[in-house]
Amino acid sequence: MFGSLSKSATLLLAAAAIPFSSAERIITSSSLNPCQSNSSFTATLFKVAFTPNNRSLGYDIEGMSTISGRVMAELELLVYGYSALKQTINPCDKSLDVEGLCPMNAGKIEINSNFPISADVMSKIPGVAYTIPDLDAKVRIRINDATTKQPIACVEALLSNGHSVDQKAVAWVTAIIGGLGLVASAVASGLGHTNTAAHVASNAMSLFGYFQSQALLGMMAVPLPPVVASWTQNFQWSMGIIRVGFLQRLATWYQRATGGTPTTYLSQLSAISVEVQKRSLDIAPRALGRLLSRSNAGALDVANQNRVVLRGIERVGFRAHIEESNIFFTGYAFFIFFVIFVTLGVIAFKFLCEGLVKAGKMKSDQFVDFRNGWQTVLKGIMFRVILIGFPQMMVLSFWELTQRDSAGEVVLAIFTLVTMICILGWASSKVIRIAQRSIAMHKNPAYILYSDPVSLNKWGxxxxxxxxxxxxxxxxLLFYTLIKAMFIGLSQKHGVVQAIALVLIEAALLIGVAVMRPYMDKRTNGFNIAIAAINFVGAIFFLVFSNVFNAPGMVTGVMGVIFFIYNAVFALVLLLMVLVSSGFALFTKNPDTRYQPMRDDRGSFIKSQTQLTTELDALGATARGEGKGTHPQSRIDDDDDSFTSSEQQRQMAAKEGGFTEHYQPAPPRSPVEPGMTPYGAPPRSPGAAPPSYYGRQSPAPSQGGYGRAGSLRNEGQYRSANNSSPWQRGAGYDH
Structure with missing residues (x-):
């Protein structure tokens, strides 16, 4: 079973790196970019196609020229930064049949022709050029005055063979396996395999974080080698950058309805030249052109040319066939759809379980905690969804504040920023307060964090x-994500700043994780340290791609290939690990045997009603020292405890700590009473489902105040009469 799943994942992911066969080989170019700051020739339309099967080169060029007179051209072919071919061309050579270039005249130039390629030139082109994915090749043409030999213009065309590592199959496989890990952890938790659920969920979340890190790299305003831009594009689904037709129409409508003006770059490709920023540009981005305003009237750069330069998030959106002004709304809408989908899925699963139990198709003790406390579980799942979408919405919201597509979208961005930061900040503060109280009362943060199923499901x-x-x-971790999102979202015009900041941020995280080793066990620490190390190495690569070191073209091109190879291998390993772990969690009877017990003893505090009968439950409560005192106060997890004054909280903490530390047990008493089971619990009818701890009220205080006024017999009576969880008494939850 696992072998077939692993093999399928391997084949699908490896498809990104395998050259694809094609019935007809072809090399094309659709963008002619200036490579000289004062170039006297620019193209508004450039389409060239070379088909080696019939040795023909067809081209359709429209441009503006300020050149008059006879010229000479120097052609150079660069492959991964290496100069593979140089040749001088005389436009007046009749064998070339080039109209409009002999002599050149100032004004608009239109060239539409097709001429054959000689067999000698064909023999110099290696066959791999037609099949290697994301070919990093370009043709540079320098135009010199035929008389003075002075350079007049310089243009370059980026070449493509139609093959790329940017494949939908890769995106689907990564998304499905990542989602499978989260589903498997939820199922394992519902079946009572808490150790397995924690490991699978942790690995799945870390895997998802790695996908988002790769997507964020692609969103940086750094000139990228083609293979790097294509590889990172595979993970943009994790940031909500997914094209859906009706959603694009909805985004355009919303923007217009709230005072914005949509861009129309995708619909004007026949009239404007859209340049997707790549590594092969040799001059500074400011010399190439600037990002344009949102109105259609602003579709001209500083030289009044129909040329648009896209970088960073805009480049990602254009490659996904999403209009620049629709990027934020697309990501926001997919996040909202994901929240709704998960909510409906949890509700549907609740009713499905109840229906199967009533129909006798499922045992009554299966998913009993979920069925009785599904609302609390749903709250915890919603918090987890917000945590997953936090990097996505932070980057897009910060970026929207700089773009201001419309007043409505700016309001959505601000609302999203404030809401998500407040929600996760509040949840984090709750965890810290619960852990601190547990340390104060029991000298162990795990006691209260794991002993209450409501707190565990809500904040776990x-x-x-x-x-x-x-x-x-x-x-x-949240602070790391927020700072990273701020640099990527707010510094889209400063790629070097982004690259330097990312190196420092990733280095800080790597050092922190490697030194502190905060994760639950050695295996999980290794998993996350490896991801942090790969992200740090990727940040160094992007620093080189930013041209801050002025590295030679060949060095940058080779580094781009290396970046793709090691990330593809690493991603494959992570996917297989999560896939295998999910398979064991779903298809084995006791997957917890694969994992060693946690050293923090959390397993002795976690209560799973699907695994403990009432008798064993009571014995476990006694072994943990519970039932030492009860208070009919509110639980620590109640949200209204935040309104309690600090003085009251200090008094309660002192009182609780006092009775916990100075508690003296009463003389031993017999735990057996007439009509009771040996462990002090009332007898259960055969086949009855174990009770759940959700929805119970706090028990009445026991006689004897803070001391132990009763034995297991009294504890069993309280449970029977008040339907209350013994875990919560004396553990700090009653306060």
């Missing part, structure tokens, strides 16, 4: 992946 998404002593590590 923030700390289950860490060891108990590192419960706070979610705060630096």
């Amino acid at each position: 998404f923030l700390y289950v992946q860490f060891k108990a002593a590192a419960y706070y590590f979610i705060v630096p």
Whole structure:
């Protein structure tokens, strides 16, 4: 089973790196870009296609020229920065049949022709050029005055053979396996395999974080080698950059309805030249042109030319066939759709389970905690969804504040920023407060964090992946994500600044994870340290791509290929690990045997009603020292505890700590009462489902105040009469 799944994933992911066969080989170019700051010739339309099967070169060029007189041209073919071919061309050579260039005249130039390629030239082109994905090749043409030999213009055309590592199959495979990990962890948790659920969920979340890191690299305003731009494009689905026709129409309507003016670059490709910023540009971006205003009237650069330069997030949107002004709304809409989809899925699963139990198709003790406390579980899932979408919405929202597509979209961006930061900040503060109280009362943060199923299901998404002593590590992770999103979203015109900042940010995270090792066990620490290391190496590569070191073209081209290879291998390894872990979680009876117990003893505090009967439950409560005192106060997880004054909180903490530390047990008493089971619990009818701990009220205080007024017999009576969880008494939840 696992072998076939792994093989399928391997084949699908490897498809990105395997050259594809084609019935007809072809090399094309659709963009002619200036490579000289004062170039006297620019193209508004440039389409060239070379078909080696019939040895023909067809071209359709429209441009503006300020050149008059006879000229000579120097042609150079560059492949991965290496000069493979140089040749001098005389436009007046009749064998070339080039109209309008002999002599050149100032004004508009239109060239539409087709001429054959000699067999000698064909023999110099290697066959791999037609099949290698994301060919990093360009033809540069320098135009010199035929008399003075002075350079007049310089243009270059980027070549493509139609093959790319940007494949929908890769995006689908990564999305499905990432989602499968989250589903498998949820199912394992519902079946009571808490250790397995924690490991699978942690790995799936880390994998998803790696996908988002790759997507964020592609959103940086850094000139990228073609293979790097295509590879990072595979993961833009994790940022909500997915083209859907009706959604694009909705985004355009919303923008116009809220006072914005949509861009129309995709619909005007026949009239304007859209340049997707790549590594092969040799002059500074400011000399090439500037990003344009949002109105159609602003579709001209500083030289009043119909040329648009796209970089960073705009480049990502254009490659996904999304209009620049629709990028933010597209990401926002997909996040909202994801929230709705997950909510409906949880509700549907709740009713499905109930229906199967009533029909006798499923045992009554399966998913009993979820069925009785599904609303609390749903809250925890919603918090997890917000955590998943946090990098996506932070980057897009910050970027929207600089773009200002419309007043309505700016309002959405501000609302999203404030809401998500406040929600995750509040949740993190709750975890820290619960852990601190647990330390004060029990000298162990894991006690309260894991002993209450309501708190665990609601807030556990923030700390289950860490060891108990590192419960706070979610705060630096959120801070890391926020700072990273700010640099990428707010500095889209400064690629070098982004690259330097990213190196420092990734280095800080790598050092922190490697030194502190905050995750739950050695395997999970290694998993996340490896991801942090790969992200740090990628940041160094992007610093080189930013041209801050003025590296030779060949060095940058080779580094682009290396970046793709090591990330493809690493992604494949991560996918296989998550796939195998998910398979074991779903298809084995006791997957917890694959994982060693946690050193923070969380397993002794986690309560799973699908695994414990009432008798064993009571015995476990006694072994943990519970039932030492009860208070009919509110739970620590109640949201209204935030309104309690600090003085009251200090008094309660002192009182709780006092009775916990100075508690003296009462003399031993017999735990067996008439009509009771040996462990003090009332007898259950055969086949009855284990009780759930959701929806219970706090028990009445026991006689004897803060001391232990009763034995297991009294504890069992309280459970029977009040339907209350013994885990919560004396553990700090009643306060």
